[in-house]
Amino acid sequence: MTSSSPQSSPQSSPSPRPSPSSSLSRIRIGSAPDSWGVWFPDDRRQVPWQRFLDEVSASGYEWIELGPYGYLPTDPAVLKEETARRGLTVSAGTVFTGLHRGPAVWESTWAHVSDIAALTQAMGAEHLVVIPAFWRDDKTGEVLEDSTLTPTQWRNLTAQTERLAHEVRERYGLRVVVHPHADTHIDSEENVTRFLDATDSSLVSLCLDTGHYAYCGGDSVKLIETYGERIGYLHLKQVDPLILAEVRAGEVPFGPAVARGVMCEPPSGVPALEPVLAAAQQLGVDLFAIVEQDMYPCPPDKPLPIAQRTRAFLRSCGA
Template sequence: MTGMLRLGSCPDSWGVWYADDPRQTPWRRFLDELAEAGYRTLELGPYGYLPTDPARLADELAARGLTCAGGTVAGAGGPHQNLPEVLAATRRVAELTVAAGGRDVVFVPVPGYRDDATGGYLAARELGYGQWRTLAANTDTLGRMLAEEYGVALRFHPHADYQVENQQQVERFLEMTDPRFVSLCLDVGHLAYRGADVLGLIRDYPERVGYVHLKQMDPGLAARAAAEDLAFGQAVAMGVSVAAPAGVPEIPPVLSALSALGRDLYVVVEQDMYPVGFDIPLPIARRTYSYLTSLGEFA
């Protein structure tokens, strides 16, 4: 049984982490270069980076032959806290995602327990029992709201420096949340960064893999970041996120396992490069697109 994997990319691969930052690639340039690199599908990235007027966004995408895979909720923190703010941010993204033709909402729980720039700790590495219960209940609430009110799916993104980042935590999260309303954005790079068994997660939780971020990490730099207790943002600035096929996890086995799920999945390239010079992303995007499409796994 084989599935249909749909390849896309996102603003993160052009050095975009925030809605507005002068060190980031301007949004028009991002869209132009995304299409120039060969991609026809994108994730929208942080709300406010691309136009939020639905008609204008639709026009900009159509002018470049682009379609929307999904929207991105980021910057609202984890669902175990500030639920009203998280709900409001998620609704904004859902409305724009639906208008753009997307079917998935990726929830990225940042900021997490560390400051990306300074490395300072903002919270404990581990959630307490009550916090886990709140996280699960609130994530279920988000997923139900998205499904029932907007007809889109919640894809929760395990993230380095958030309390759902390693194998044990991801498994606990899946066991505590409702599979009808919550599945993963399987970011294979973040999981590899924290030593998780990516292929094992795909094998053991096949129905909970709803969306994929495809990235690789330099294992040497990841080990250094762990040894020196660096924040993920600090490791990214050192170059820990690398272009395929230079890092881990290995891409061909991951794509084969995803294809064998027999489902239609978006696989979105996401190479963390914040901050980065404006002339750097396009050549990398071209090479990455050429390499991935040469593997023969994409529709």
């Protein structure tokens, strides 16, 4: 997808459910290290990167994300060789930022972002997925800061995100897509729409993660139909509604919630992915839709059969 692709107007009517024979011709399906239980550059509970590449290719995917920087080789020549011989192409890189903390964190943020953006560009990708800082630790659940931003922090978040998007575009030719995420300050419908309304649409787009948005109470189809011109990228994910209810009732942090299985294998959870994909197709632009099933930590033999079944399910949807 190119950043200059025209967007159609958001649809006001409900999106039709695609038949198995329909073709979601504008949707490019891929997967990511996340679906293999990979959250960190180096962790003994994660599968080796070679196994991830072997298995994601064997599952029938052609597109992948870089995942946490340093998990896959950071030498572009090495990574190009390893992905090419498996028939894989990189769709995006991912960065974590704390831009609500203001200009004081710009230099450290840019040092982190520039390395990842350079590798993303070298791999021929056009998107950089930006995930806001967690207000509580994703591994331990420790509360790190207030879950609600002050007005000043909101201004910092929007202004610094626009700055980042401008610099990434000018220096690396990449499009920033901001990822609403559980246990961050861009999570619920209220906070997502507030963020979108306060940022420049020519600079900042959204990576809509269907699982995280449902986790935080949002409706992905409604968001696509209302803010279609801002949807620049998709992550396909589902949540188990019963586990989610327990997580919400117990105020369980995101990391432990994942360990409980709150993110589940499609099509057993919510939201239904068929109407999400249909709504995205109706935008009339090319979109990546990258499967992410948070499973950290998980047994090493668990991801492959899930990935194969998920790819088959998405094919049955026309993708």
